[in-house]
Amino acid sequence: MTQTTHYFKSILDELSRAADLLSEEQAEKLVKQLIATNKIFVAGAGRSGLMGKSFVMRMMHMGLDAYVVGETVTANLEQDDILIIASGSGETKSLVSMAEKAKSLGGKVIAVTINADSTIGKLADQVIKMPGSPKDQSENAYETIQPMGSLFEQTLLLFFDAVILRYMEKKGLDSDTMYGKHANLE
Numbered sequence: 001m002t003q004t005t006h007y008f009k010s011i012l013d014e015l016s017r018a019a020d021l022l023s024e025e026q027a028e029k030l031v032k033q034l035i036a037t038n039k040i041f042v043a044g045a046g047r048s049g050l051m052g053k054s055f056v057m058r059m060m061h062m063g064l065d066a067y068v069v070g071e072t073v074t075a076n077l078e079q080d081d082i083l084i085i086a087s088g089s090g091e092t093k094s095l096v097s098m099a100e101k102a103k104s105l106g107g108k109v110i111a112v113t114i115n116a117d118s119t120i121g122k123l124a125d126q127v128i129k130m131p132g133s134p135k136d137q138s139e140n141a142y143e144t145i146q147p148m149g150s151l152f153e154q155t156l157l158l159f160f161d162a163v164i165l166r167y168m169e170k171k172g173l174d175s176d177t178m179y180g181k182h183a184n185l186e
């Protein structure tokens with residue numbers, strides 16, 4: 001086994017441990033909200049934002065009215081729409097302002113974060129707690145061999161993909177129906 005392959009397996013072990021720490025109840029609540037809500041917005045900065053984008057893409061494939069905040073073509077948030085903020089630290093400044101704005105418009109904020117006690121966690125109507133180490137690892141005891149927020153960002157991607165599978169199960173969707181909505185001008 002090469003060193004890189006060894007690292008790959010260590011990352012998988014970390015992700016496997018992370019799965020055991022996720023809350024089924026919080027995940028199920030999110031799926032129910034996706035079913036009940038009119039419009040869904042997802043925001044995140046940097047790599048956390050990239051994971052959010054991939055979630056929005058799949059929601060679009062499932063026929064949901066979902067948007068990436070900050071993209072050029074995005075709808076307006078209205079009363080009772082949901083804003084999902086993916087932030088490991090829960091302290092990213094632009095996202096704090098966004099949470100405040102969404103709440104002032106009557107939206108519901110869902111924070112997906114490591115830190116429920118963060119500014120965004122406290123502003124949120126609902127927190128989905130992720131395990132892992134935030135960008136600033138100095139005050140976090142969670143063990144990972146990975147740098148910065150990598151474990152959080154990977155956990156986010158897999159969590160969102162698991163939520164997609166649960167939604168598909170509930171709605172009887174499959175890959176074929178979803179490919180029907182996939183970009184065909186690629």
Ligand SMILES: O=C([C@H](O)CO)[C@H](O)[C@H](O)COP(=O)(O)O
Binds near residue numbers: 089153
């Ligand atoms: O891009 C990021 C960085 O590479 C950390 O691993 C972060 O996702 C970005 O800085 C946003 O941070 P959080 O809001 O704390 O997730």
